[in-house]
Amino acid sequence: MIRLSSLYLRIGLGFILLLALMLAAQAGLFLWLAVRSEGALPPRMLADFADLVADEIEAEAARTPGLDLEQYARTRFPELHRPVVLVLSDGRLIAEQGAALPPPVAEWAVARVRQAAAEAPPAGSPRGPGRRGARRGRRIDGPGRLPVAFAPVVVDRRVVAAVVVTPLRPFGRVMEQFAPLIGLGALLLLVGGTALAALIVFRPAHARLRALQEAADRLGAGDASARAPDEGGDEIASVARSFNRMAGELAARQAALVDADRARRQLLADVSHELMTPLTAIRGYAETLSLPQFAPPGDAGRYVGIVIEEVDRIERLVGDLLDLARYEAGGAALASEPLAVADLFARVRARHQPVMRERGIDLHDHIAADAAVVVGDARRLEQALQNLAANALRHSGPGGRVSLSATRRGASVVLAVADTGTGIAPEHLPHVFDRFYKADPSRADGGTGLGLSIVRAIVEQHGGTVTARSTPGVETVFEVVLPGGA
Numbered sequence: 001m002i003r004l005s006s007l008y009l010r011i012g013l014g015f016i017l018l019l020a021l022m023l024a025a026q027a028g029l030f031l032w033l034a035v036r037s038e039g040a041l042p043p044r045m046l047a048d049f050a051d052l053v054a055d056e057i058e059a060e061a062a063r064t065p066g067l068d069l070e071q072y073a074r075t076r077f078p079e080l081h082r083p084v085v086l087v088l089s090d091g092r093l094i095a096e097q098g099a100a101l102p103p104p105v106a107e108w109a110v111a112r113v114r115q116a117a118a119e120a121p122p123a124g125s126p127r128g129p130g131r132r133g134a135r136r137g138r139r140i141d142g143p144g145r146l147p148v149a150f151a152p153v154v155v156d157r158r159v160v161a162a163v164v165v166t167p168l169r170p171f172g173r174v175m176e177q178f179a180p181l182i183g184l185g186a187l188l189l190l191v192g193g194t195a196l197a198a199l200i201v202f203r204p205a206h207a208r209l210r211a212l213q214e215a216a217d218r219l220g221a222g223d224a225s226a227r228a229p230d231e232g233g234d235e236i237a238s239v240a241r242s243f244n245r246m247a248g249e250l251a252a253r254q255a256a257l258v259d260a261d262r263a264r265r266q267l268l269a270d271v272s273h274e275l276m277t278p279l280t281a282i283r284g285y286a287e288t289l290s291l292p293q294f295a296p297p298g299d300a301g302r303y304v305g306i307v308i309e310e311v312d313r314i315e316r317l318v319g320d321l322l323d324l325a326r327y328e329a330g331g332a333a334l335a336s337e338p339l340a341v342a343d344l345f346a347r348v349r350a351r352h353q354p355v356m357r358e359r360g361i362d363l364h365d366h367i368a369a370d371a372a373v374v375v376g377d378a379r380r381l382e383q384a385l386q387n388l389a390a391n392a393l394r395h396s397g398p399g400g401r402v403s404l405s406a407t408r409r410g411a412s413v414v415l416a417v418a419d420t421g422t423g424i425a426p427e428h429l430p431h432v433f434d435r436f437y438k439a440d441p442s443r444a445d446g447g448t449g450l451g452l453s454i455v456r457a458i459v460e461q462h463g464g465t466v467t468a469r470s471t472p473g474v475e476t477v478f479e480v481v482l483p484g485g486a
Contacts (some may be wrong), residue, residue, distance in 0.1 A: 023186040050151035114160040125189040224251035334377040365404040387451040392419035423472030
């Protein structure tokens, strides 16, 4: 469907309007020329025509005594092929609609009629049609440069009126005669021209622009192979070629980024794996030194304990890095099986029970009847929930509250972990799932900064989403939305 803001529509409407204006201008020029071309009629022919009309009126007056000249003229004149004006001796002008004389000509004609009526007719002058020969010898004259045929109408030996014929036809008469044909021709030309332009010009251009738009939409949707037809040498082909070059460069950059990201993940996994060997050795030596028989004297024993704590921290960081690298690379195979949500929540409670008891934190859970089962990998989903619960406990003060819930939302199951801790400021919420991100970098809370990143990677591998919302000082909620369930 073409929108009102479409460039194609605006160009089409502009073309139709331009074509209509051109046809209107040509029609107006034709009508003007039709009016002006009447001036090419020889003056003698104008005089003969005026004489014939005057003879006809005189003959009718002879046949019909008391003839109403005004009524006769209004009935007869519209049947003539040229506009004729009957000027009566009392100054009235009788003409069909649109054939009125210009004011100078009208004044001149009235003066001529009155002058002719005042003159005594020549002795022995014939009546009726016999005056035709006498009128033929009269000169064609008129006001200014406009030649006017003037033929007196003689009834009972006196001039009662005059027939006046000008060389120019009234515009109204020309419009009446030619406007229907010109209008029909202009309409046919407009429709035909528009149809031809649409088929030959606009339709191909619209199809090519639409193909370019579809290619751009596909590229925006992630299809790096999208290309637009670029045949031809016009502007659309040039734009298509530019688009294809851009798409090719984007595809190359995307491939380079994918390769670089793959190499980064591989390097991270390799380094993390290689770190485990020396860390294991350091832990072994440190634990050996912590034994009573090998314990160093003085404060050295305390230093050995610090080394063991730092080794534990580094091992957790390396383990998280290895997990995150595997999840992001898609190398961690997932099992897909029905899982009881109650079992997942129970394992979370069991793992964190000592910390909750020590800090006086209550943990509550609620499982809706229609959300008791999810489909996924038990170990990975438990890891995600454990990370979320550990994060909630880490940010909850003594006497706080942590809740686990499972509800259904459409065709998905929502696993939520909420806490009444310090909360997350609005400016930090968009970044909580980024690697190594901490809302308070100065806070030493024992986390590696990778827990929430691992949660997101696990959930996305299950085809779900994870979101966070928080009201600082009131409540923070992390929601894991998993498709399916039973």
